[in-house]
Amino acid sequence: MVSLAFRQVTTMKSTEIGLTLKELLVTLAVIGVVAAWGLPHLVELIPNYRLTTAARSLVVQIHRAKLRAVHESNIYYFDFDFNGDGILTSEDCLLWGDRNRNRRKELLEKSYKVFDLRLFPHVHLKAYPAELGGPERGPNSTKVNAGGGDGVSFAQNRIKFNPDGTCTTGTIYLHNTKGRTFAIRVRYNCLTQLWRHYGSEWERW
Numbered sequence: 001m002v003s004l005a006f007r008q009v010t011t012m013k014s015t016e017i018g019l020t021l022k023e024l025l026v027t028l029a030v031i032g033v034v035a036a037w038g039l040p041h042l043v044e045l046i047p048n049y050r051l052t053t054a055a056r057s058l059v060v061q062i063h064r065a066k067l068r069a070v071h072e073s074n075i076y077y078f079d080f081d082f083n084g085d086g087i088l089t090s091e092d093c094l095l096w097g098d099r100n101r102n103r104r105k106e107l108l109e110k111s112y113k114v115f116d117l118r119l120f121p122h123v124h125l126k127a128y129p130a131e132l133g134g135p136e137r138g139p140n141s142t143k144v145n146a147g148g149g150d151g152v153s154f155a156q157n158r159i160k161f162n163p164d165g166t167c168t169t170g171t172i173y174l175h176n177t178k179g180r181t182f183a184i185r186v187r188y189n190c191l192t193q194l195w196r197h198y199g200s201e202w203e204r205w
Helices: 002-014 021-072
Strands: 076-079 093-097 111-115 123-125 158-161 170-176 181-186 192-197 202-204
Touching: 021 076, 021 093, 021 111, 021 123, 021 158, 021 170, 021 181, 021 192
Parallel strands: none
Antiparallel strands: 076 093, 076 158, 093 111, 123 170, 170 181, 181 192, 192 202
16 A cells, blocks of 8 residues: 555656756747847837826826916916026926916915926927927927927916916927927917827827
8 A cells, every 4th residue: 555655646746747947948048039129129118108208297287287276266387497597407397376466486475396307317398409300390380499499488488377277378399319209289278289299290199
């Protein structure tokens, strides 16, 4: 009986499923080939993903600014150049309420940091340069260099949101190092249109 039991255990062990060294090496080789093929494609996609995310983030913040102005019955400014130095980096982009209606930020007036371009590496304000293949005109033949050509065509580099749900109109341009440009057009009723340019012409996104 003991000999029979030992023979059964030995048979079970010999039929257990597992990987041999040869199979393991083949599997690792296949994974290596797939990784070597897919990694460059992944690296290519990252800049475009960051640009798309930045543009969508900006659209969300614009709609939130409108809702805040309506909800509080107050004028709000989405300010791309809060310190007024004329240099747009979007590192100090603030939303602030103009309670005194004097178009100046007072000490006690509410302000919120709503957008920081540093969170999106290699994404820049402005359209991609035309001499490098970027757009010569904006969506619907608007001027890319409107408002000084700094990437924000709104007067004084700020969007004004009114308590009645309207706002000033203009376009914001963002581009990445791969030559892709996004344009965010803001209409009078605060509706936004997102356009992209990559190669030859604009298309709605």
